[in-house]
Amino acid sequence: MKSTVRTAKQAFWIDAGHGGTQEHYGEQLRRWRHAFAATGGEPGASGVTLDPLHFALAAWEVATRPVADSPYVRTHPRVLDATCHRAEDGRDPLAVVELAAPPPVPLPDGWSSWRHVGEQPYAAGPEGSPTVLSTLELRIPLSGDRLPTPTRPRAEGLPNLDDAQASLEAFVAELNTAVTPFLRELDGVEGVPETDGATMVQWLRTQIEADKATAEAAGAGPWRYLTTSGAAPGPVRQGTGGARRLEFGGRRTVTRVGFHDDDLLHPVEAIHIALHDPADVIARCGAELALLNEHTPALSAARDAGAPCPQCGEGAGSPCQTLRHLAYGYRLRLGWRPEWSPAR
Template sequence: MAGTQAFWIDAGHEGTQARYGEHLRRWRHAFAAAEGEPAAGGVTLDPLHFALGAWEVATRPMAESPYVRCHPRVLDATCHRPEEAPGPLAVVELAAPAPVRLPGGWSGWQRQGAGEPGYAAPPYERRTALSTLELRVPLAGERLPTPTRARAEGLPNLDDAQASLEALVGELNAVVTPFLRQMDGPEAPAGDGGELPEWLRTQIAADRAIAETAGARAWRYQLDDSGHRLDFGEGRGVEAIGFHDGDLLQPVEAIHIALHDPADAIARCEAELMLLDEHTPTGAARRCPACAEETAAPCGTLRRLAYGYRLRPGWRDEWRP
């Protein structure tokens, strides 16, 4: 994706277009001609009907790997013919910044990690204020390409579906992208850092999960009959760890690894989570007095705690102590 775009077609990865073609065959019923529509080979030749089917197949059935991808702020995007509207309509829902400063202890949309792109609501047990922006975009059917005769009876042509998607993506980007630039550009509201607690909790919880997966045990760097070695417990240990070009782990590096073993990481994470809970509590009794001030959230303690994770993806310089 080049620059800020609301939507783009994921044709750059190997096999994505072929998978989209497979879904076109499975969802062939979406392209069956309605009464009074032009058709050939059992497939509609109506540009709008064909484009709506192409969009549905590209965004719905392939939830794990959609052929049309979208900006993280896009929560939902549908192209359809609503009964109450005079013509076809695209409805795009965006995760919008809060229009007002959130009081201390309140959370807004939180950005997910790289593995799960997009914005998500915090857990229900936390006080949350979410703002959405719904854009209703009338679609101009005359700008859509006319599909060609189906090469196989009842099956839409992949290149026709591709052309329809390109037309829809171009039309929607022209309308939706300016809103995204307003939200995420330099002129966007700075906010009160309400996403900091959620981001920090994600970092700490991820560290703890990795440590638990690694065995949750204490590691030792010690001297035994075989020499200096890293002991992982239960008879697991290494005497030398290769890096690249034959470079071996040095003693001071092995000691550093042992000092930050899974048991140590879990203990640290649990302590940090308890501290974080004092600044993002479910009840008012334990709330940090500074965080309770609407103009002070997040407080200095929370900023300093998060500063230790400043090298992680998602860190914002505005959270600096």
């Protein structure tokens, strides 16, 4: 008879899987754009810093800022606070994470500790009652070399949402590596190696849900590549000498598409963009999430999952080759681990 192994949740994850959360984060970036302003000596463009550390710290601050609604970066109930700032030498970031921990000694009669109900954060007992609130403070040096370099802003003074997303993913990946083992011990979870399936599946789900949320924010209209001005949508015609453009649906078109003034897209690049329009990405991500949900519920956290995959259910929750192949398609993303690769 197989024993059931509980797996610890991640310490941090990006809330890109619910409708409107990524769009709301984009609105917060616009509201707090001043935090991304280039300072003296930093590389910058259009009023936005291109310094990876400054940009990432600002993206984290906006994503975790205590506002009336939910933050974009969500945390395990034991995480009371998590800040990231420059270390004293100014070269690398330093994270300070505070966890709710059990008292180090038995409590006398009448005393209580942290209260915790369901998925709610750990909280103090009723005011006025004798309470012991012990915490565990983790000071985590992070690697500045792993931070992505932001690209030139597409709007004056406004940081790009995809750059902020990449910075958050870099921080979340490193923080989870450091903090999740402590949560495993605090929650009394049986030992599961850092390469366990729950970690891989959570990372994979974050990648897919983030892509889907980005596509939904971009709209569902079809994108087409046209080679002649005013030509009706249809097969691409080469060598006509007409203006090349991308048509994004909703009567929006872009001519002379490029990333910089002298760096225009080649026709094959524009065709590739049109083939992967938001509707296509949304459909693909939906199919991948459905596949993810069909596997072991303990790994995928899917409430509506059917019968668990027999391969995923073996051992300590090791994901099967299907999930490993699916994750391998995202291996160029931040946070990927080589040990997640499918067997040769």
